[in-house]
Amino acid sequence: xxxxxxxxxxxxxxxxxxxxxxxxxxxxxxxxxxxxxxxxxxxxxxxxxxxxxxxxxxxxxxxxxxxxxxxxxxxxxxxxxxxxxxxxxxxxxxxxxxxxxxxxxxxxxxxxxxxxxxxxxxxxxxxxxxxxxxxxxxxxxxxxxxxxxxxxxxxxxxxxxxxxxxxxxxxxxxxxxxxxxxxxxxxxxxxxxxxxxxxxxxxxxxxxxxxxxxxxxxxxxxxxxxxxxxxxxxxxxxxxxxxxxxxxxxxxxxxxxxxxxxxxxxxxxxxxxxxxxxxxxxxxxxxxxxxxxxxxxxxxxxxxxxxxxxxxxxxxxxxxxxxxxxxxxxxxxxxxxxxxxx
Amino acid sequence: xxxxxxxxxxxxxxxxxxxxxxxxxxxxxxxxxxxxxxxxxxxxxxxxxxxxxxxxxxxxxxxxxxxxxxxxxxxxxxxxxxxxxxxxxxxxxxxxxxxxxxxxxxxxxxxxxxxxxxxxxxxxxxxxxxxxxxxxxxxxxxxxxxxxxxxxxxxxxxxxxxxxxxxxxxxxxxxxxxxxxxxxxxxxxxxxxxxxxxxxxxxxxxxxxxxxxxxxxxxxxxxxxxxxxxxxxxxxxxxxxxxxxxxxxxxxxxxxxxxxxxxxxxxxxxxxxxxxxxxxxxxxxxxxxxxxxxxxxxxxxxxxxxxxxxxxxxxxxxxxxxxxxxxxxxxxxxxxxxxxxx
Numbered sequence: 001x002x003x004x005x006x007x008x009x010x011x012x013x014x015x016x017x018x019x020x021x022x023x024x025x026x027x028x029x030x031x032x033x034x035x036x037x038x039x040x041x042x043x044x045x046x047x048x049x050x051x052x053x054x055x056x057x058x059x060x061x062x063x064x065x066x067x068x069x070x071x072x073x074x075x076x077x078x079x080x081x082x083x084x085x086x087x088x089x090x091x092x093x094x095x096x097x098x099x100x101x102x103x104x105x106x107x108x109x110x111x112x113x114x115x116x117x118x119x120x121x122x123x124x125x126x127x128x129x130x131x132x133x134x135x136x137x138x139x140x141x142x143x144x145x146x147x148x149x150x151x152x153x154x155x156x157x158x159x160x161x162x163x164x165x166x167x168x169x170x171x172x173x174x175x176x177x178x179x180x181x182x183x184x185x186x187x188x189x190x191x192x193x194x195x196x197x198x199x200x201x202x203x204x205x206x207x208x209x210x211x212x213x214x215x216x217x218x219x220x221x222x223x224x225x226x227x228x229x230x231x232x233x234x235x236x237x238x239x240x241x242x243x244x245x246x247x248x249x250x251x252x253x254x255x256x257x258x259x260x261x262x263x264x265x266x267x268x269x270x271x272x273x274x275x276x277x278x279x280x281x282x283x284x285x286x287x288x289x290x291x292x293x294x295x296x297x298x299x300x301x302x303x304x305x306x307x308x309x310x311x312x313x314x315x316x317x318x319x320x321x322x323x324x325x326x327x328x329x330x331x332x333x334x335x336x337x338x339x340x341x342x
Numbered sequence: 343x344x345x346x347x348x349x350x351x352x353x354x355x356x357x358x359x360x361x362x363x364x365x366x367x368x369x370x371x372x373x374x375x376x377x378x379x380x381x382x383x384x385x386x387x388x389x390x391x392x393x394x395x396x397x398x399x400x401x402x403x404x405x406x407x408x409x410x411x412x413x414x415x416x417x418x419x420x421x422x423x424x425x426x427x428x429x430x431x432x433x434x435x436x437x438x439x440x441x442x443x444x445x446x447x448x449x450x451x452x453x454x455x456x457x458x459x460x461x462x463x464x465x466x467x468x469x470x471x472x473x474x475x476x477x478x479x480x481x482x483x484x485x486x487x488x489x490x491x492x493x494x495x496x497x498x499x500x501x502x503x504x505x506x507x508x509x510x511x512x513x514x515x516x517x518x519x520x521x522x523x524x525x526x527x528x529x530x531x532x533x534x535x536x537x538x539x540x541x542x543x544x545x546x547x548x549x550x551x552x553x554x555x556x557x558x559x560x561x562x563x564x565x566x567x568x569x570x571x572x573x574x575x576x577x578x579x580x581x582x583x584x585x586x587x588x589x590x591x592x593x594x595x596x597x598x599x600x601x602x603x604x605x606x607x608x609x610x611x612x613x614x615x616x617x618x619x620x621x622x623x624x625x626x627x628x629x630x631x632x633x634x635x636x637x638x639x640x641x642x643x644x645x646x647x648x649x650x651x652x653x654x655x656x657x658x659x660x661x662x663x664x665x666x667x668x669x670x671x672x673x674x675x676x677x678x679x680x681x682x683x684x
Contacts, residue, residue: 008630008637013617036604036629044607044625052621262378265386275355279394283386287378288350294636295350 001026001058001234002305006035007051010239011294011301014052020274020302021309024056024108026234029101030065033091034084038104046106058109058234061098061140061155064183064215067116075115077132095139099152103145110152111181112140117159119187126159133157134171141175151178153212159184160193162200169204179210182230186216195224202229219248219311219335223328226315238308242301245289247276249307252335254282256300261286274306275299343368343400343576344647348377349393352581353636353643356394362616362644363651366398366450368576371443372407375433376426380446388448400576401449403440403482403497406525406557409458417457419474437481441494445487452494453523454482459501461529468501475499476513483517493520495554501526502535504542511546521552524572528558537566544571561590561653561677565670568657580650584643587631589618591649594677596624598642603628616648617641 002009002017005028009017017025027047032038044050047057066073066082073082079094093101098113114133117126137154144152154172158164172180182201185194198213205211212232213225222233238248245257249269254261256268264282272278276285276299288296311331318327344351344359347370351359359367369389374380386392389399408415408424415424421436435443440455456475459468479496486494496514500506514522524543527536540555547553554574555567564575580590587599591611596603598610606624614620618627618641630638653673660669 006629006633006635007626008635011636011640013637013640014621015617035633036625040605040625043605044623050623050626050629052617263382263385275357275394279356281386281392283378283382284349284392287348287392291348291377293348293350294353294639295355297636298353298355298640 001232002308003028003234003236003239004051004053004057005236006031007041007047009301009305011243011297012239012305016302017053017305018055020306021313022305024058025053027051027057027059027105027107028065029059029062029098029105029107029111032059032105033062033093033101034086034089038101042104042106048106056108057106058153058212059102059105059107059111060214061102061111061113062093063098063114064116066093067118077135079113095136096143099140099143108150109179110140110144110150112137112152112154112177114155114157114183116187117157117184119159119184119189121159123161123164126157126161126164130157130159130164130168134168137172137177138175141177153177153179153181153210155181155183155214156201156205157184158201160189160197162197165197165201166204169201173204173206177209179212179232180205181212181214183214185213186221191221191224194221195228198225198228198230205229219308220332222308222311223315223331226319227324227328233312238304239301242304243297245296245300246304247285247300247307248304250331250334256282256285256296257289258286262290268303269307272303272306272310274303276303343574344650345370345576345578345581346393346395346399347578348373349383349389351643351647353585353639354581354647358644359395359647360397362648363655364647366400367395369393369399369401369447369449370407371401371404371440371447371449371453374401374447375404375435375443376428376431380443384446384448390448398450399448400451400495400554401444401447401453402556403444403453403455404435405440405456406458408435409460419477421455437478438485441482441485450492451521452482452486452492454479454494454496454519456497456499456525458529459499459526461501461526461531463501465503465506468499468503468506472499472501472506472510476510479514479519480517483519495519495521495523495552497523497525497556498543498547499526500543502531502539504539507539507543508546511543515546515548519551521554521574522547523554523556525556527555528563533563533566536563537570540567540570540572547571561650562674564650564653565657565673568661569666569670575654580646581643584646585639587638587642588646589627589642589649590646592673592676598624598627598638599631600628604632610645611649614645614648614652616645618645 002025004025081092095113102110113136115129117129154177156168158168210231213230247254261282267277269277318324344367346367423434437455444452455478457471459471496519498510500510552573555572589596603624609619611619660666
């Protein structure tokens with residue numbers, strides 16, 4: 001899912017996002033409740049109409065952003081009070097209020113409010129945090145009005161502790177959700193611990209519901225996540241990297257600011273169908289970044305989102321053909337060939 | 343002509359520029375000779391391929407930008423020596439070299455190197471400057487290799503002095519060009535003096551060749567320019583205004599940063615077919631600028647360039663129908679209705 005934090009996938013029109021093959025985008029409850037405000041989005045016909053995205057939109061609950069506010073927020077058993085990073089204004093989010101806001105936004109997939117446990121955490125801290133998230137999950141589920149075409153996902157917590165993850169997964173399964181997210185990862189634990197945690201979690205999730213690894217990750221993280229049973233991902237990496245001149249390609253990551261691209265007439269990724277690759281040379285993309293032209297971030301964001309969509313499309317095809325392991329090895333071999341440092 | 347200074351119309355893909363109806367864009371010799379360099383553009387297949395614009399490209403001669411360098415340049419009878427605003431490196435531009443660079447860029451319409459006379463100027467200064475520009479025009483013409491599908495335009499100078507403008511126009515006509523530009527205007531003389539100067543110039547230009555008013559201007563300037571016989575214009579206004587939240591519409595200029603748009607569900611300009619107007623509300627555009635999202639400048643640039651193209655398309659249609667005067671009055675009446683201050 002391309003990330004559309006503030007009702008826009010940064011540097012892309014909605015048409016461009018559609019052209020990448022993306023069928024669902026993510027919006028951020030925290031950002032949207034502050035600006036322009038959920039009531040205003042509702043009055044304007046909902047987030048789909050507002051941002052020209054008639055397809056599904058998943059909204060996070062606001063929990064992750066609020067936890068990262070650090071000193072600007074105060075957590076209690078009932079919810080969290082926080083100060084806006086924009087103007088310092090006070091706000092309150094409870095499981096019920098988060099669900100209500102996501103309803104006002106007309107979110108297709110509502111996420112439960114949770115506490116994204118800070119890393120590292122002691123077992124006791126992680127256990128208490130997970131247990132509170134499970135109580136909040138039950139309250140979120142109860143506050144959600146089921147209706148056709150809309151869904152609510154629970155979020156597994158438990159830091160990197162296998163038995164906490166198992167208990168969290170089982171607790172959510174007992175409540176019953178339309179899909180299950182795995183939260184609290186990609187927060188500094190490293191890829192190996194993340195993969196271990198996935199392996200300790202996924203087997204305890206219902207097999208007939210989508211699994212969503214939140215805030216992840218690199219192309220290699222996505223491959224490894226799918227190999228461990230994950231279906232959905234969201235990450236700012238493709239859009240953020242695109243704005244800074246970094247391109248994900250079938251031959252690894254390239255930094256278009258690097259002088260070696262200055263005279264290169266070849267396409268960024270010859271197998272990619274995006275405008276950056278089909279219409280322009282690496283030399284042109286380098287030129288745009290050298291000149292700080294907006295078209296540089298625009299084209300490279302478009303490319304990176306296309307790359308991520310292609311990556312997932314090819315993974316789905318490999319699964320259908322029963323050759324995911326072989327496919328993953330081929331994709332990784334391609335990256336190795338052209339990986340650029342820095 | 344949308345302005346593509348550094349081989350990109352700022353904040354627009356080439357596809358988006360085409361979608362506005364634009365058939366020709368402008369490139370800047372000064373900027374391109376410094377970065378990425380004319381030789382490099384030539385090695386990469388020319389400016390058309392570089393920026394994905396197979397259609398015509400007009401390049402200015404570099405004269406206007408160099409004159410504005412002030413202390414960084416030194417003019418002599420043969421040409422001008424200047425220091426790059428980017429790195430201080432020394433460069434030399436003569437009429438012959440400017441034509442050569444534009445040839446390297448594969449410019450469709452080459453402009454002669456001229457001196458854009460500073461405003462205000464005494465009659466004597468303006469006369470000497472104009473006379474030098476006419477000598478440079480003859481040298482530029484001589485240096486230009488005529489070939490199918492390519493053209494060279496002369497540039498009338500003479501500040502706001504009617505007889506200098508007439509003498510300059512006649513001098514260029516005697517040399518013989520494929521088209522005739524009117525330079526040295528929109529430099530502080532005001533619209534009334536600009537229109538007076540056009541009236542003193544255009545009757546002395548060949549009737550069967552295009553006339554191009556350089557660096558102009560507001561929609562009202564374009565209407566008034568056409569009413570005085572001008573065919574072509576270029577200006578950064580639509581793109582620059584778009585990046586700062588200012589929109590040109592059939593009801594006047596709107597500043598989308600203004601709080602009064604925050605809850606407005608109506609389209610920016612209901613008669614416009616661009617994505618900003620057909621897909622989004624004024625409230626959404628306001629939201630994007632409030633959040634400093636790149637999509638704000640992207641959509642508003644797209645809109646403004648569309649508006650300018652529509653303006654000229656409608657003017658052409660009115661000319662064909664023999665009702666330019668009535669049409670101009672109607673267009674101006676529309677602006678009056680919704681003009682916003684600041």
